[in-house]
Amino acid sequence: MLSRESDNLIVKTVVRIFVPFIQVYALYVIAHGHYSPGGGFQGGVILGASIVLLFLAYGRRQAMRRMGEGLTAFMNSTGVFIYGGIGLLCLLLGGNLLDYASLDRILHVGAAQSRSLGILGVEVGVGIAVMAAMISIFLDISTGGDLPDDDND
Amino acid sequence: MKIMPLKMVAFAAVVLTGALLLYGVEDMPAWGDPQSPANTHVSPRYIENAIPDTATPNIVTAVLADYRGYDTLGETTVIFTAGIACLYILRRPRNQRRKERD
Numbered sequence: 115m116l117s118r119e120s121d122n123l124i125v126k127t128v129v130r131i132f133v134p135f136i137q138v139y140a141l142y143v144i145a146h147g148h149y150s151p152g153g154g155f156q157g158g159v160i161l162g163a164s165i166v167l168l169f170l171a172y173g174r175r176q177a178m179r180r181m182g183e184g185l186t187a188f189m190n191s192t193g194v195f196i197y198g199g200i201g202l203l204c205l206l207l208g209g210n211l212l213d214y215a216s217l218d219r220i221l222h223v224g225a226a227q228s229r230s231l232g233i234l235g236v237e238v239g240v241g242i243a244v245m246a247a248m249i250s251i252f253l254d255i256s257t258g259g260d261l262p263d264d265d266n267d
Numbered sequence: 268m269k270i271m272p273l274k275m276v277a278f279a280a281v282v283l284t285g286a287l288l289l290y291g292v293e294d295m296p297a298w299g300d301p302q303s304p305a306n307t308h309v310s311p312r313y314i315e316n317a318i319p320d321t322a323t324p325n326i327v328t329a330v331l332a333d334y335r336g337y338d339t340l341g342e343t344t345v346i347f348t349a350g351i352a353c354l355y356i357l358r359r360p361r362n363q364r365r366k367e368r369d
Contacts, residue, residue, distance in 0.1 A: 147325065148325055148328055151325070151327070153331065153332070154332075154343075187351075187354065190347055190351070191347065194347045197339075198340065212337055214336075226322040230322040230323050233323060233332040233333055236332045236336065237328075240342075247346045247349060251350055254353045254357040254358055258357065260359055
């Protein structure tokens with residue numbers, strides 16, 4: 115199903131128009147988690163769904179040129195690394211692990227604001243990790259583990 | 268129909284666990300009880316201090332990513348592990364497929 119791109123012009127055009135809007139909405143959900151329901155997990159799932167839509171409409175070969183397997187695995191670990199890195203940065207700046215108030219030493223915006231910014235950074239990390247995990251799991255399950263670049267040999 | 272002995276053991280385990288859980292629920296505070304420990308101890312602190320502490324109007328986000336950030340770090344690691352586990356279990360590398368074909 116996924117190996118070929120869709121023949122349907124309507125599907126492809128609608129996907130091409132909608133994917134950027136879905137991705138902007140996902141970024142909104144991640145960034146607006148401070149004020150409304152949302153956050154890294156939800157926004158990451160929406161981001162992942164936009165890429166999955168691309169896979170469904172344009173086929174693996176073309177979509178993987180934008181979101182390859184290596185990039186997915188890299189982003190998956192990068193998300194966790196951002197989260198853990200912010201936690202360790204707090205430790206290095208003299209606070210407890212994940213105590214964002216100590217980020218004030220480099221941000222200089224006050225303890226409460228630096229906690230808010232720390233939450234935002236952590237949510238971004240969560241979003242990246244969730245997005246990459248979604249795409250990675252979708253790719254592996256939908257293809258049974260045989261990806262298109264294998265077919266050429 | 269013959270019932271497998273292992274299935275009987277599994278059924279007994281399920282019933283026993285369910286009975287234990289129901290027995291444990293007896294000691295839980297009533298639903299929405301304002302005098303329960305969670306509502307007298309932690310919740311008011313979060314509600315009063317979330318904005319002065321974190322400048323984040325959404326208390327859920329403040330609790331999720333700040334007060335209980337360690338928990339969320341674990342959750343993110345679980346998602347990461349799920350992705351990597353799917354990769355390891357399902358993905359068949361090119362050389363392995365070639366070996367199977369020969």
